[in-house]
Amino acid sequence: xxxxxxxxxxxxxxxxxxxxxxxxxxxxxxxxxxxxxxxxxxxxxxxxxxxxxxxxxxxxxxxxxxxxxxxxxxxxxxxxxxxxxxxxxxxxxxxxxxxxxxxxxxxxxxxxxxxxxxxxxxxxxxxxxxxxxxxxxxxxxxxxxxxxxxxxxxxxxxxxxx
Amino acid sequence: xxxxxxxxxxxxxxxxxxxxxxxxxxxxxxxxxxxxxxxxxxxxxxxxxxxxxxxxxxxxxxxxxxxxxxxxxxxxxxxxxxxxxxxxxxxxxxxxxxxxxxxxxxx
Numbered sequence: 001x002x003x004x005x006x007x008x009x010x011x012x013x014x015x016x017x018x019x020x021x022x023x024x025x026x027x028x029x030x031x032x033x034x035x036x037x038x039x040x041x042x043x044x045x046x047x048x049x050x051x052x053x054x055x056x057x058x059x060x061x062x063x064x065x066x067x068x069x070x071x072x073x074x075x076x077x078x079x080x081x082x083x084x085x086x087x088x089x090x091x092x093x094x095x096x097x098x099x100x101x102x103x104x105x106x107x108x109x110x111x112x113x114x115x116x117x118x119x120x121x122x123x124x125x126x127x128x129x130x131x132x133x134x135x136x137x138x139x140x141x142x143x144x145x146x147x148x149x150x151x152x153x154x155x156x157x158x159x160x161x162x
Numbered sequence: 163x164x165x166x167x168x169x170x171x172x173x174x175x176x177x178x179x180x181x182x183x184x185x186x187x188x189x190x191x192x193x194x195x196x197x198x199x200x201x202x203x204x205x206x207x208x209x210x211x212x213x214x215x216x217x218x219x220x221x222x223x224x225x226x227x228x229x230x231x232x233x234x235x236x237x238x239x240x241x242x243x244x245x246x247x248x249x250x251x252x253x254x255x256x257x258x259x260x261x262x263x264x265x266x267x268x269x
Contacts, residue, residue: 010245014253018264026260034259035252115264121253123245 009124016117020109023117024080027107028053041089042069053077059085069095075104083107090129103128173217174243178202179210183233186220187244190232219243 016023026033032049040046044063051059052074059072076084087103090096103125110118174180178200185196193211197204211231214220221234233241 008242010242010249012246012249012253014257016257016260018260022264023260026263027256030259030263033263034256036255039248119253119256121249123249126241126245129241 008127013120020111
């Protein structure tokens with residue numbers, strides 16, 4: 001393992017008392033049963049989380065007001081062994097629409113017995129989220145100036161292009 | 163995991179520092195603004211901020227007469243530290259959920 005990989009990745013693993021198929025299904029289609037309901041970037045309260053089980057699908061959050069936030073793209077879907085999805089959430093906890101500035105999460109499922117599965121997760125390329133940040137900071141100046149700039153930037157997408 | 167027990171993550175071994183870190187994850191704040199949200203004194207918050215700063219997780223910017231703290235976006239330390247804790251907690255919740263549904267099916 002290179003230092004580079006360590007510095008831009010986070011790894012975590014867990015062993016669960018469940019068969020591999022079950023572990024994979026709960027991780028994907030059952031994501032709403034374990035994901036912390038506080039961890040979403042909707043304006044509204046979270047109503048449900050949906051995992052579309054196919055390459056090209058999304059993981060998305062739906063708010064109680066009907067709003068939808070597609071914060072991950074399913075990049076690899078290989079049940080019950082492997083899964084990769086993008087992490088389209090910026091350092092400012094906004095939806096990141098530039099794929100070059102998104103990281104990705106790989107999840108591997110290893111059977112350790114008929115009723116036991118090891119789940120290994122790697123969240124990698126975290127450094128991609130930082131690309132362009134310094135330029136933005138330098139351009140706008142102080143932290144307050146930066147915050148004002150971001151608010152204006154966000155405002156451009158509101159009010160129908162007024 | 164030992165491989166990730168670097169300075170940044172160790173700095174988050176303290177519950178108050180984790181709370182401060184999460185407050186700053188919402189946006190830049192001055193010491194006083196952090197202190198009112200926590201059951202600790204302002205000097206204690208300053209001390210914790212110093213540790214977080216030395217670990218490279220937090221940076222400060224003078225803004226007129228007050229000093230504003232924010233997560234350090236240079237490098238990836240702060241985000242890594244955040245995600246490390248996030249996934250650890252999430253996988254623990256996942257384990258609980260998957261074992262619970264397996265039990266229910268067996269009953």
